[in-house]
């Protein structure tokens with residue numbers, strides 16, 4: 001058992017990180033700023049937390065001691081994880097992190113600061129961080145996570161030791177579903193393929209019938225987006241599915257947080273809260289709403305990726321390629337689309353979906369962008 005067990009299908013990255021921990025006392029020492037990059041669902045923050053745990057552990061990340069357990073549970077006093085629910089990390093947040101990083105470790109050997117969404121650091125916040133990682137205190141280790149190195153200022157990434165995660169192979173994802181979640185081998189293989197290497201999505205697809213239903217609904221969108229009214233309806237449906245998905249993804253954690261907050265205050269319902277803490281309660285509820293909104297954008301992106309995978313399958317069928325389909329369970333629909341559409345139209349549709357994904361992150365007028373996309377899905381030759 002070790003903290004690295006949780007990092008699925010990333011042998012190279014794990015080798016780099018665990019060697020750094022192992023050799024931290026050698027003359028070359030330990031790099032004090034790290035950048036972990038990889039696509040959504042590849043396990044960036046899992047890898048960053050495992051690294052933090054291994055640094056605190058007396059045994060390179062045994063996975064059993066208090067330092068390992070507390071780091072992974074998010075309660076280690078010398079490990080700070082910034083997981084923002086905003087589109088931009090605020091300056092004040094970085095000020096707090098820098099202050100935290102400058103204090104000596106209370107118990108562990110290092111102060112480790114993990115920034116899960118370093119790509120959301122802009123301007124002032126990014127420059128403050130840059131100053132900090134140029135000359136960090138000897139006991140401090142920064143671990144920044146982002147989808148790709150290009151998401152950070154060149155000045156920041158050049159000061160970081162870089163670790164790249166890939167899309168985990170489907171068989172590695174499937175193995176986790178079988179070993180840790182008791183899913184049957186067949187179901188696991190299907191969920192791993194349908195998730196396209198996103199571990200969290202694969203787990204939801206394997207264990208949650210609602211997640212499976214939502215995926216099927218997304219993949220039906222091209223059939224329903226007929227004519228402009230159908231396209232408008234399909235666009236709305238995509239947003240509803242994404243909202244449902246995102247609510248489901250964060251609901252349990254938020255409920256637990258509410259319950260523990262109320263317990264701390266010695267009450268059972270928000271109505272019983274003393275007047276002086278009600279503002280704090282409201283702030284927590286606002287934070288939860290922001291979380292759902294951010295998660296809805298992620299959910300929508302996920303839906304678009306599912307649609308892209310459908311059209312990729314269509315192209316494969318049209319080309320007669322002997323490659324397994326991502327959406328093998330929807331083969332009939334894939335074949336119908338393959339007969340109906342010209343390959344050039346399929347490629348055009350893929351372009352439109354890709355552009356729409358980009359617009360999601362740019363905060364463009366979302367309903368319009370989606371409608372423009374579904375109109376094209378309904379009539380690819382237009």
Ligand SMILES: [Zn+2]
Pocket residue numbers: 057058059060061062063064065066067068069
């Ligand atoms: Zn340990």
